[in-house]
Amino acid sequence: MGSRQVTAWHGKNITVAGLGVSGISAARALAGLGAVVTVVDGGDSEGHRARAAELEAAGVRVRLADAQTLPEGTDLVVTSPGWKPDSPLFAAAAAAGVDVVGDVEIAWLLRGPDAAPWLAITGTNGKTTTTQMLASILKAAGLRTVAVGNIGTPIIDVVLGEEQYDVLAVELSSYQLHWAPSVRPHSAAVLNLAPDHLDWHGSMEAYAADKGRIYEGNTVACVYNASDKATEDLVVDADVEEGCRAIGFTLGAPGPSMFGVVDGILVDRAFVDNRHKNAQELAEVADVNPPAPHNIANALAAAALARAFGVPPRAVRDGLRDFRPDAHRVSHVDEVGGVTYVDDSKATNTHAAEASLAAFEPVVWIAGGLAKGATFDELVQKAAKRLRGVVLIGADRALIAEALARHAPQVPVVDLGRTDTGAMLAAVREAARLAEPGDTVLLAPACASMDMFTNYGKRGDAFADAVRELAAERA
Structure with a gap:
């Protein structure tokens, strides 16, 4: 860490909003x-x-039970990602002419002159998995890397840590991007865009605009989803470095400057010689x-x-083969009586549930929870022909029931009318009753979990426990 960084922050009065993981990381680093x-x-x-006592021992002041009043003399506010833009603290900061930024912005500003480039990923769904896949590919190429940002170790800790990296795989949420105006990745991807967190952003337009910030200042590649025009529109609107290219990906055969699939092979028609005629095989779909x-x-x-970072094709294949997805992301739990049980508790919005x-x-679909302002008509319309039955749990299950009545009236629906944690065992039993051999019972709630569980992981664990109990009952 250079003296320039120390000089820039020394003596500044900084207010950190939030005593969570990222807030603690920012507070310690800045102190x-x-x-x-x-x-x-x-x-x-x-x-x-x-947590306050630990920080105070490190010389940080902590004020609890008051998140609305701006401390006197504040020069800068550093917020945790989840704090809404209309929070009273930020209104007070704006009135005082004080900037508000996030921990990702601070991490970017703290990078040294030889800092590792960032390969950044955002999207409504899939960003954690994609970031972990990217890190696995980079490691397979022999590069020193780590997955950071919205996952894993706080990004400030990585930037200021002693370990040196060649490149960082950085997952960025729309919240983090909203508070990170200076970030300029080497290359970035927006995987998809669908309504989510609209209660936080205020509108779909504002949500998309925050996602689009990830393309600002890209130097090599802006990666977009060819089947999701909104992601390409963000590339068109981005202010990038001269020579930066738009690179699409598709599940079909790719055109020039795209990645896609041909006869079960993942191929690159972007970073190859004579991309108008040639394609580079990278991996098989089975990988x-x-x-x-x-x-x-x-x-x-x-x-x-x-590939935008220069990784050879073999590393793509090896990295994908080495990758193991996290729990609760389309995870096979068990097969009971010829029925497969799959946990995708991470599907906390309609877009993720649709993919699942x-x-x-x-x-047989188990769904419900906190809708976060979502509607379910489009999801039900697309899934109707696949549904053997539906079991509904959670606070906002009526919204899904109404969509099913409108668009899939022939599908049997069990509304458990429960929001207690024990409802999951009842849901699995009802799903087993509806299912036939060869079917899949899928937990893909399309809703957040906090009405019934601490987080989506606990919800997925409850599902897996219920499936195991069902298996024991039928053994």
Whole structure:
């Protein structure tokens, strides 16, 4: 870390909003650079007080039970990603002429002159998987890398850490991009765009605009989804470096400057000699785990970013073969009585659920939770022919039930009318009753989990436990 960074932050009064992982990381880093740091958080639980005590021991001031008032003398506010733009603290900052940025922005500003380039990924769905795939490919090429950003180690800790990297695989959420005006990746991808977090952004246009920030200043490649025109529109609108190229990916045969699939082979027609006539084989569809259509698209996006960084074709294949998806992402749980049970609890919005449902047929669908302002008509219309039956749980299940009544009236629906955690076992039993041998029982809720569970992982765990209990009952 150079003296320039220390000088830039020394003595600055910085308010950090939020006592979560990213807030703690930012507070520690900035205090270590000589800033006068105050962390504010609306909570005042035992856990909050314990984290506050640790920070105070490191010289950071902490104010609990008040997340609305701007500390006097604040020069800059650093926010955690989830804080809404209309938060009273930020209104007070705006009134005082104080900028608000996120931890990703701070990480970008703290990079040294020889910092590792960023290959960045965003999208409504698939960004964690794609970022992990990209990191696996980069490692297979012998490059020192790590997946950071919206996953794993806080990005500030990586930027300021002692370990040196050749390149970073960076997942960025729309929240993080909103608060990161200076970030300029080497290359970036927007995987897809569908309504999500509209309660936070205020409109689909604002949500898309924040996603599109990831393309700003790209130097080599802006990777977009050829089947999702909104992602290509973001590339067209982006202000990139001279010579930066638009690179599409498609599940069909690719045109020049694209990645796609030909006879079960993932191919590159972008980073090859004479791309108008030639294509480079990268991997087989069977190398992608799992080989569901949406995951093949993820693999193509990861491959495009890796190839933009100069990775050889063999590393793409080896990296995809080495990759293992996280739990709760189209995870096979068990087969009971000829019926397959699949956990995609990570499908917390309609777009993710649509991709998950498209991978199986026939399906008994377990759905419901917190809708986050979503509507379900389009999802049900597309999935109707695949559905053997539906089991509904969660606070906003009526919205899905109404869409099913309108667009799939022939599909049997069981509305459990429950939001307790024990409802999952009842849901699995009802799904098993509806299913026939050869069917898939799919947990793809299309909703957030917090009405019933701590997070989507706990929801997926409850599903897996219920399936195991069902298997034991039938053994």
